[in-house]
Amino acid sequence: MSDQQILYLSQADVTEVNLDMATVISLLENAFREKGAGKVEMPPKPGIHTMPDAFIHAMPAYIPSLQSAGIKWVSGYPDNQKRNLPYITGLLILNDVETGIPYAVMDCAWITAYRTGAASALAAKYLARPESHVAGILACGVQGHTNLEALKVLFPIERVYAYDIHPDRVQRFVEEMSARLAVEIIGVKDPKQAVVQSDLVVTSGPILKHPTPTIQKDWLQAGAFGSAVDFDSYWTADALSQMDRISTDDHAQFQYYKSVGYFQTTPEPYADLGEIVAGLKPGRQGPKERTLAMNLGLAMDDMAVAPEIYRRAKAMGIGTWLTL
Numbered sequence: 001m002s003d004q005q006i007l008y009l010s011q012a013d014v015t016e017v018n019l020d021m022a023t024v025i026s027l028l029e030n031a032f033r034e035k036g037a038g039k040v041e042m043p044p045k046p047g048i049h050t051m052p053d054a055f056i057h058a059m060p061a062y063i064p065s066l067q068s069a070g071i072k073w074v075s076g077y078p079d080n081q082k083r084n085l086p087y088i089t090g091l092l093i094l095n096d097v098e099t100g101i102p103y104a105v106m107d108c109a110w111i112t113a114y115r116t117g118a119a120s121a122l123a124a125k126y127l128a129r130p131e132s133h134v135a136g137i138l139a140c141g142v143q144g145h146t147n148l149e150a151l152k153v154l155f156p157i158e159r160v161y162a163y164d165i166h167p168d169r170v171q172r173f174v175e176e177m178s179a180r181l182a183v184e185i186i187g188v189k190d191p192k193q194a195v196v197q198s199d200l201v202v203t204s205g206p207i208l209k210h211p212t213p214t215i216q217k218d219w220l221q222a223g224a225f226g227s228a229v230d231f232d233s234y235w236t237a238d239a240l241s242q243m244d245r246i247s248t249d250d251h252a253q254f255q256y257y258k259s260v261g262y263f264q265t266t267p268e269p270y271a272d273l274g275e276i277v278a279g280l281k282p283g284r285q286g287p288k289e290r291t292l293a294m295n296l297g298l299a300m301d302d303m304a305v306a307p308e309i310y311r312r313a314k315a316m317g318i319g320t321w322l323t324l
């Protein structure tokens with residue numbers, strides 16, 4: 001019989017650890033620097049697909065410098081909203097790098113929400129104008145919240161335009177986020193209003209294989225930055241072809257998604273975020289460039305953050321110890 005102990009962290013436990021966004025961003029920046037130097041092992045994610053536009057992905061990664069190895073088994077189901085269930089759900093396992101033995105299992109909703117927001121902000125650090133102070137959030141779900149929270153850590157945000165197809169979600173977003181971040185948030189009824197006036201635009205609606213995109217050419221202003229958390233679902237081919245610079249977070253995964261039908265009208269990214277953070281490729285080159293981050297979401301992002309959550313939970317006495 002095994003006497004190996006693993007720490008189980010429920011969604012409430014991970015939330016209670018309450019890792020701050022600035023730390024999440026800095027953990028990701030270190031990990032992307034390692035990736036740029038070729039020091040991360042991360043095979044493209046395999047997945048299964050039980051419903052249209054839905055996925056369950058296996059996301060393993062090993063970051064030697066952080067002694068972090070593990071896997072996230074994560075589902076994304078666009079129709080869950082109709083059942084009052086979350087879009088993204090799943091579990092994450094951490095393995096000891098010397099023995100391979102699992103030492104933690106945790107719910108992955110918090111990590112997915114926070115690391116994705118942090119990855120947008122990190123891309124913006126290199127690709128947006130530093131004085132950017134107006135943000136546009138299109139889709140006020142989980143990602144809308146954490147993307148804005150992360151941008152607020154790195155940019156002097158004063159005003160936010162928020163749009164969602166469900167007006168009640170916009171209303172809740174305005175109330176909650178203006179109180180939390182102490183910024184002016186204006187709910188808008190037309191998606192264009194959230195783009196044309198903004199320096200930083202995040203789109204975080206459903207990822208669709210055959211989308212009918214919303215954002216047209218010239219909506220994103222010269223000098224502005226976009227983060228397409230929902231792949232190319234929100235941006236028309238004309239809007240994408242107008243970008244001076246499109247980055248991704250991983251070339252191999254971008255090619256994989258392209259081969260299975262996504263990104264058919266997206267120009268080839270000039271760099272991945274690791275190359276930019278490591279200084280191998282330049283970021284923004286002047287105040288007039290239109291830039292876009294197409295972050296696909298990497299296992300490495302999760303494995304950069306999960307060990308820190310484990311360490312803090314252990315120190316705080318949070319979670320349930322189980323026998324393997």
Ligand SMILES: NC(=O)c1ccc[n+]([C@@H]2O[C@H](COP(=O)([O-])OP(=O)(O)OC[C@H]3O[C@@H](n4cnc5c(N)ncnc54)[C@H](O)[C@@H]3O)[C@@H](O)[C@H]2O)c1
Binds near residue numbers: 206229296
């Ligand atoms: N790239 C990544 O790393 C990454 C990571 C996690 C999630 N995602 C993606 O981010 C998206 C959002 O995830 P979430 O957890 O925030 O989901 P969520 O269900 O919490 O939020 C989605 C929001 O989109 C709104 N919406 C639906 N259609 C819309 C439209 N046409 N225009 C504007 N708003 C619309 C919904 O009303 C809802 O508020 C999903 O597509 C998910 O797959 C990407």
